[in-house]
Amino acid sequence: MAPLSQTGFRLIPAALSVGAQAALLTEVLARVAQAPFYRPVTPGGKPMSVEMTNLGPLGWVTDAGGYRYQPTHPQTGEPWPDIPQALLDLWAEAAGAGAPPDACLVNLYREGARMGLHQDKDEADFAHPVLSVSLGDTAVFRLGGVSRRDPTASVRLASGDVCVLAGPARLAHHGIDRVLVGSSRLVPGGGRINLTLRRAGPGPG
Known part of the structure; x- marks a missing residue:
């Protein structure tokens, strides 16, 4: 279990109450009505198994042009x-x-749907952490090290859980092995919504 306990990875179980989860989901889905979910493709042309959209001044996208952040859907x-x-x-x-x-x-x-092991490294400054919020079905989250060859360990992320990747764990490989279907009734139509907050551009000067 060493990878999960490395400096910089922090899991905050039940960080959001049931009421807070519902309220946040309502706000997110209202914004999804403006910026619909879509199924992106990798630069190699392979469709991803997740659907995605973004919130904020910048949004992460992937297509034939590569991985990047841009201000528009x-x-x-x-x-x-x-x-x-x-x-x-x-x-x-x-x-x-x-x-x-x-x-x-x-x-x-x-x-x-799943997410293969990857690093979050399209941002301007890795000194800023990554914060992830889980809503809906429980996911099996896998975390390794900076090298893809490093050992990995897994932990379940339930609805309302929050995890932070900072410091040495900021560039750790991580992914979602699977989602436990039906473990929550929060998301309409079933499934899991993951919200990943990042500082993509440089910090204020």
Whole structure:
């Protein structure tokens, strides 16, 4: 279990109450109505199993042009909706970061969706942490080290759990092995919504 206990990884179980989860989901889904979920493809042309959208000034996208952040939805051409205040407050409390997040990736995991091991490394400054919020079905989260060859360990992330990757764990490989279908009734139609807050651009000068 060493990878999960390495400096910089922190799991905060039940960080959000049942009521707070429902309220946050309502805010997120209202914004999804403006910036719909879509199924992205990797630079190699392979469709991802998750659906995604973004909130905030910048949004992470992937397509034939590569991985990057941009200010507009790739299908509608419209700016991404704002990040809910509840998430900004959570970042300030749990991440302990001076600069606020400017990107919130919203991933929707329906039955069968997963996320392979990867690093979050498209941001300008790795000194800023990554904060992840789980809503809906429980996910089996896998965390390794900076090298893909490092050993990995897994932990379950339930609805309302929050985890932070900072310091040495900021560039750790991580992913979602599977989602435990039906473990929550929070998300309409079932599944899991993951909210990943990041500081994509440089911090304030």
